[in-house]
Amino acid sequence: MSIGCRELVVAAGGRVLVAVPALDVAAGETLAVLGSNGAGKSTLLRALAHLGSAAQSGTVVLDGHAATTAELRRAVAAVLQRPVLQRTSVIDNAAAGLRLRGVRRREARRRAEPWLDALGIAHLATRHARTLSGGEAQRVALARALAVRPRVLLLDEPFTGLDATTRADLLADLRAAVDRQQPAVLLVTHDRQEARSLAQRTALLVDGEVRQIGRTADVLDAPADLECAALLGFTTQLPPALTGRETTLVARPEHCSPLVGSAPPPPGSVVVDGVLRRLVPLGGAIRLDVDTATGPATAVTTTDITATPGTTIQLAIPREHLRECAPPPP
Amino acid sequence: MDVLGEGLLEALRLLLTGDEDTWAITALTLRVSLGAVLIAVLLGVPVGSLIGLRRFRGRRMLHAVANTGMGMPPVVVGLFVTVLLWRSGPLGSLGLLYTPTAMVLAQAVIATPIVIALTAAALQQVDPDFVLQMRGLGATRLRALGALFMEARLPLLAAGTAAFGAVVSEVGAAQMVGGNIAGETRVLTTAAVLATSRGQFALAIAFGLVLLLIAFAVNLVITVAQHRQTVDR
Numbered sequence: 256m257s258i259g260c261r262e263l264v265v266a267a268g269g270r271v272l273v274a275v276p277a278l279d280v281a282a283g284e285t286l287a288v289l290g291s292n293g294a295g296k297s298t299l300l301r302a303l304a305h306l307g308s309a310a311q312s313g314t315v316v317l318d319g320h321a322a323t324t325a326e327l328r329r330a331v332a333a334v335l336q337r338p339v340l341q342r343t344s345v346i347d348n349a350a351a352g353l354r355l356r357g358v359r360r361r362e363a364r365r366r367a368e369p370w371l372d373a374l375g376i377a378h379l380a381t382r383h384a385r386t387l388s389g390g391e392a393q394r395v396a397l398a399r400a401l402a403v404r405p406r407v408l409l410l411d412e413p414f415t416g417l418d419a420t421t422r423a424d425l426l427a428d429l430r431a432a433v434d435r436q437q438p439a440v441l442l443v444t445h446d447r448q449e450a451r452s453l454a455q456r457t458a459l460l461v462d463g464e465v466r467q468i469g470r471t472a473d474v475l476d477a478p479a480d481l482e483c484a485a486l487l488g489f490t491t492q493l494p495p496a497l498t499g500r501e502t503t504l505v506a507r508p509e510h511c512s513p514l515v516g517s518a519p520p521p522p523g524s525v526v527v528d529g530v531l532r533r534l535v536p537l538g539g540a541i542r543l544d545v546d547t548a549t550g551p552a553t554a555v556t557t558t559d560i561t562a563t564p565g566t567t568i569q570l571a572i573p574r575e576h577l578r579e580c581a582p583p584p585p
Numbered sequence: 586m587d588v589l590g591e592g593l594l595e596a597l598r599l600l601l602t603g604d605e606d607t608w609a610i611t612a613l614t615l616r617v618s619l620g621a622v623l624i625a626v627l628l629g630v631p632v633g634s635l636i637g638l639r640r641f642r643g644r645r646m647l648h649a650v651a652n653t654g655m656g657m658p659p660v661v662v663g664l665f666v667t668v669l670l671w672r673s674g675p676l677g678s679l680g681l682l683y684t685p686t687a688m689v690l691a692q693a694v695i696a697t698p699i700v701i702a703l704t705a706a707a708l709q710q711v712d713p714d715f716v717l718q719m720r721g722l723g724a725t726r727l728r729a730l731g732a733l734f735m736e737a738r739l740p741l742l743a744a745g746t747a748a749f750g751a752v753v754s755e756v757g758a759a760q761m762v763g764g765n766i767a768g769e770t771r772v773l774t775t776a777a778v779l780a781t782s783r784g785q786f787a788l789a790i791a792f793g794l795v796l797l798l799i800a801f802a803v804n805l806v807i808t809v810a811q812h813r814q815t816v817d818r
Contacts, residue, residue: 306721333721339712341736355724355732403723 256318256330256406257281258303258439263313265295265302265463272298272309273463279316282406285433285440287454287471289447291486295463296443297336300411303441304331317407329356332405336412338396340384345376348384348395352403363402370398373432375424390421397425401432408438414449426452447475447487459483461583478505480583489578490553491570497527497549502579510576511554513543513568515561520571527552531568534560545570588786595787596794604791611795614772617685618753621692625700625748628693630741633704638716638733648705654698659691663761666691670762683764688772691758696748703744707737739811746807753799 259279265272273295280286290296301307303315305324314321317330332352340348347354349371350363358366371377374394379387384395393413400408413429414422430453433440442453450457450471457475458468467479478484481492481503489505498504504525520526529545529552536542543554545568554570562568599607635641636648668674670682670690681687711733712718719729734741756774763770765779773792780789 301717304721306717328720328723328725331721332723333718335714335718335721337712337714339714339718341732351719351732352722355719355722355728357728400722405723409721 256439257284257316258322258330258407258441259316260303261314261316263299263302263311263315265298265307265309265311267309271463273302275299275313275463275465278458278465278468280407280439280441282439283437284456285442285454287442287444287450287457288460289444289450289457289474289486290460291445294460296445296460297411298463299460300333300409300441300443304333304409306333330405331407331409332400332403333409334396334400334411334413336415338389338392340387340392340395343384344380345382345384345387345395346371346380349398349402352399356403367398367402370402370432371395373401373435374398374428390417390425393417394425394428397429397432401436404436404438406438408433408436408440410440410442412444414444414446429453451475459486461486466583477578478580480581481505482583484578484580489580491572492550492580493525493527493547493552493572494549497547498525500579502581504572504577505580506572506576506578508542508553508555509540511552511570511572512556512558513554513560513562514571515558520569521573523574524571525574525577526569526571528567528569531562531564531566533564543568543570589790592786592790596791599788599791600794607791607795609768610771610773610776610792611799613685613770614753614774615799617688617759617772618692618749620689621696621752622700622745622749624689624693625696626745629697629700629744629748630704633701633744634708636701637705637708648702651698651701651705655702657695657698658757659695659755659759660757660761662691662694663758666694666758666762682762683766683770685763685770687762688759688770691762692752692755695755695758696752699748699751700744703747704741707740707744708733710740711736739807742807742810746803749803750800754796 257279260275261277263273263275288296288299298307298309302311305315305327315327316322317326341351346364346367349367353363353366354360371380374397376391376394376398379391387395397413414425417425426449442449444450454471456469457471459466459474461482466483467474475487478487478489484492484505488507491506491508491511493504495501495503514520527547529547532544532546534541534543540555540557541560543556545552545554552570636644666687667682669676670687671677715736716729716733719732724732754774756778759772760775763775765771765775773796777789777792780792
């Protein structure tokens, strides 16, 4: 089953929080909605499930037709950022989604059990939910949503606050589980890695609007405008005044390197002058904050730096790592 | 010490030999107080739920009133209900004054703010996203609400027992609107007051013991329920 929206507008207190003319997630597809804090990601997700408290207009479509709230309840399972579990055992929590849909206790437990297994928490089945760690609780929340075999799965930053290993494991387990069920998945996140590992397509949400949408690999590598660039980690932004080019060039700090000694810059690279403001050791790499004529720029390098703050420095960025970027729409 | 010791022995004898009057008074006490709590729950749980879950004009005011009502002196309630039911009062034609019904009414007035305030508190301590998450799993509004009440069942049970504890032990309202008529409106507290004033300490102690027993039984229920929910970390 596919889910999407048409002319969706969510507003609260006279302020438009989300305005999305059209968005579609096909059955079996995972769409990541990438945005910074406050961009309206959770609001969009809740609006798609008719779960929001703010006023919304427009339609949510399921398989191409306008969906009622009752239809959305049947089709959708949502996992919120914080795992909200019930005061009961892990297995009964995992079965809760089915119970809420009218399945009898014994049957609900039977159907939930395989999902505890799939998410690696079968050994916790009889434990009380309140004794779980954050990662375990999030696994229970995911098992609970998957157990209802939703045709649409909405995930609201379900990996936030988990340690790197737990997160990587959980991403893999979720990927496998989703592949089994083939629901339409909408993943809301601020993390590019999560989008990369789960989503075929990615949409960038800025100020409640979808600025860019496309194949995940394409979107992550080619920001449409400067705000998208910042969201995607292209935080070193070089305006025309600095480079003499027609448009602003952007790059990731790890692709900007200082020129040391009299070594020539790599052929075809763009070189900018600036004053070194500070050096931040990052354990192996060093982050350089440089003030250029038009504003700050950041480089991350592993080479030894002899320059001290206050001295002039040159940063070189190879052409293949530079992206041309338009200013954001007014 | 003698008075107390002899009183205790006599009290136990009265209870164990199944003194008819004592048991009749106990039965009326339970009937009146449980009836009052039933009314308080029927009124207080919906109102408390609204305060706990919804945002509306006057919500804070209502909450403040309920919180204040929790500490309302039973004598004051008794006074107002008496005036209401007085022969020449607004509801005097009903002829309810000095009947168990009047006592149920007065105690319900005492118990309702307690149930309102504690229900609101019970629901507010559940995760604010709880209902949202239940709906997000496919629950209808009604089922999500049911899950919420299940989640808050212990504090809700505590609200009921607190209300019961307050009314079963109060004497002012029961005395004023019931009149402590033997065999009709005499409950444990008013009987104990009367027996004490007459110097019948053994009888008064017997009534006191029964009250304690009731309080203990009620608290045992909630304590057992709490311990079944407590988990070893």
